[in-house]
Amino acid sequence: MRVGIVGAGISGLVTAWLVDGRCDAVVLEARSRVGGNARSVAGWAAGVPGAFDLGTQEVAADDSGPHAALLAALGVDGRHVVDVPSSHTFTAGGTTAPLLVDDHPGRPAHVGRGPLRERVRAFLDGMGPTPDRDVPFGAVLAPLSPAPAVRDHVLCALPASLFGCPVAEVPRLSAPVVLAYLHGVADDTAPRVRVLRGGMESLAWALAAQLTSTEIRTDAEVDRVEPARDGYVLVDAAGRRCAVDQVVLAVPPPTAVRLLPASVPGPAVPLRRFTSRPVRYALHLDPAYLPGDRALWSTHNVVAHDGWAETSTWCGPSHGVDVFKSQITHRAPPRRVLATSTFQALTPTTDVVDAQRELAAWQGREGLHFAGHHTTGPGDQDSAIASAVAVARRIAPGSTRLRSLPAP
Ligand SMILES: Cc1cc2nc3c(=O)[nH]c(=O)nc-3n(C[C@H](O)[C@H](O)[C@H](O)COP(=O)(O)OP(=O)(O)OC[C@H]3O[C@@H](n4cnc5c(N)ncnc54)[C@H](O)[C@@H]3O)c2cc1C
Structure with a gap:
């Protein structure tokens, strides 16, 4: 059987890695x-070569999840990963004194934790059990009615920065997704996150390097998927044609809608329910968006301004060097820019939960499959990997590599 996988993001490559050896596969990638x-950028970190992430950058430092299982299966060991604290400093745009400063190892005891810390802690402590995924965060906020500053500059600011949506839209997001990111904020101990020394893109390379029966074609943007007598023909923008038996669309939802073969129009309905927004990032050397006092820096520094919230990640704790990765979609760029890139960030509203359920009903019909972080769970890297596992279990249930990753 020949499988055509459209998209060489993490979900497309994990799908290829899982079916490799059981099927002939071809991965077509537009970029x-x-x-x-x-997307990682080669750089220099504390006297040695290192890589800095412009896009996806970290996962929870949790050894039981799909990401940890994948790293282990690929032979990525402790030399290549670093677990760092995930701390936050929240500031209102146009002001200099932070509203909330998380604890962070090494932060001097005399440094204040900001006027909102205790109120945010009280809010998070006062919540009941985590609600279902189709409950909006607004339903959690309403009964506890936090003060506007607590709500807009912290509780809604952090998810707004992560998903690139307006602060006012955060109450529409799925409550457990929001709460997962608020976990640890204003806590006595910062939770830990995991980054790859070689950058997250190195994971894509590690997957590709282990493929034996799979061809990868870059600069091969798929223009359309034509139904054929025994499957499909993938036609790229240069007119090259590739006949396959089954197709995996591991691309963002708007592209998947455009590529749906005329014979299977149904999945367009759930795919159109996903929304995303452009978010622009810069890697830079000047601490343009961090407090003037270095003792107030956290790994994540969130500034709420003009109805938006944008974050600046300090790479010091992970890379040992003052490089910053900042969102610059709605604010003036920094001065010492090393690299920039724009992404589409999924908005995890409760609509996404319904769309995922509806899309699941179409999976595998007529030899057509959907992978991608949007299809499963909260939309993170674990979701991307879990989506690939679900697809591979249908296409190549006998794959031995499936045994190394948790079943979705
Ligand atoms: C800026 C940003 C930061 C993120 N940070 C994190 C993080 O720190 N931790 C975390 O857990 N999650 C994070 N996520 C969420 C998500 O888990 C990751 O983005 C994940 O890497 C997505 O993988 P994917 O394969 O689903 O999609 P993508 O990475 O979007 O891959 C889709 C691929 O399809 C290709 N493609 C598109 N159209 C075509 C076409 N017509 N033909 C061929 N190829 C095509 C694209 O070029 C791309 O390579 C982040 C998301 C964004 C946007």
């Missing part, structure tokens, strides 16, 4: 390199 939202 000139693999990785999708995993």
Whole structure:
């Protein structure tokens, strides 16, 4: 059987890695390199070569999840990963004194934690059990009615920055997704996250390097998927044609809608329910968006301004060097820019939960499959990997590599 996988992001490559050896596969990628939202830039970190992430950058430091299982299966060990604290500093735009400063190892005891810390802690402590995924965050906010500053500059600011949506839209997001990111904010101990020393894009390379029966074609944007007598023909923008038996669309929802073969129009309905927004990032050397006092820096520094919230990640704790990765969609760029890139960030509203359920009903019909972080769970890297596992279990249930990853 020949499988055509459209998109060489993490979900497309994990799908290829899982079916490899059981099927002939071809991965067609529009860009000139693999990785999708995993985009790393080679640099210099504390006297040695290192890589800095412009896109997806971290996962929870949790050894039981799909990401940890994938790293283990690929032979990525402790030399290549670093677990760092995930701390936050929240500031209102146009002001200099932070509203909330998380604890962070090494932060001097005399440094204040900001006027909102205790109120945010009280809000998070006062919540009941985590609600279902189709409950909006607004339903959690309403009964506890936090003060506008707590709501707009912290509780809604952090998810707004992560998903690139207006602060006012956060109450429409799925409550457990929002709460997962608020976990640890204003806590006594910062939770830990995991980054790859070689950058997240190195994971894409590691997957590609282990493929034996799979061809990867970059600069091969798929223009259409034509139904054929025994399957489909993938036609790229240069007119090259590739006949396959089954197709995996591991591309963002708007592209998947455009590529749906005329014979299977149904999935367009759930796919159109996903929304995303452009978010622009810069890697830079000047601490343009961090407090003037270095003792107030956190790994994540969120500034709420003009109805938006944008974050600046300090790479010091992970890379040992003052490089910053900042969102610059709605604010003036920094001065010492090393690299920039624009991404489409999924908005995880409760509509997404319904869309995922509806899309699941179409999976595998007529030999057509959908992978991608949008299809499963909260839309993170674990979701992207879990989506690939679900697709591979249908296409190549006998794959031995499936045993190394948790079943969705
Ligand atoms: C800026 C950003 C930061 C993120 N940070 C994190 C993080 O730190 N931790 C985390 O867990 N999750 C994060 N995520 C969420 C998500 O888990 C990751 O983005 C994940 O890498 C997505 O993988 P994917 O394969 O689903 O999609 P993508 O990475 O979007 O891959 C889709 C691929 O399809 C290709 N493609 C599109 N159209 C075509 C076409 N017509 N023909 C051929 N190829 C095509 C694209 O070029 C791309 O390579 C982040 C998301 C964004 C946008």
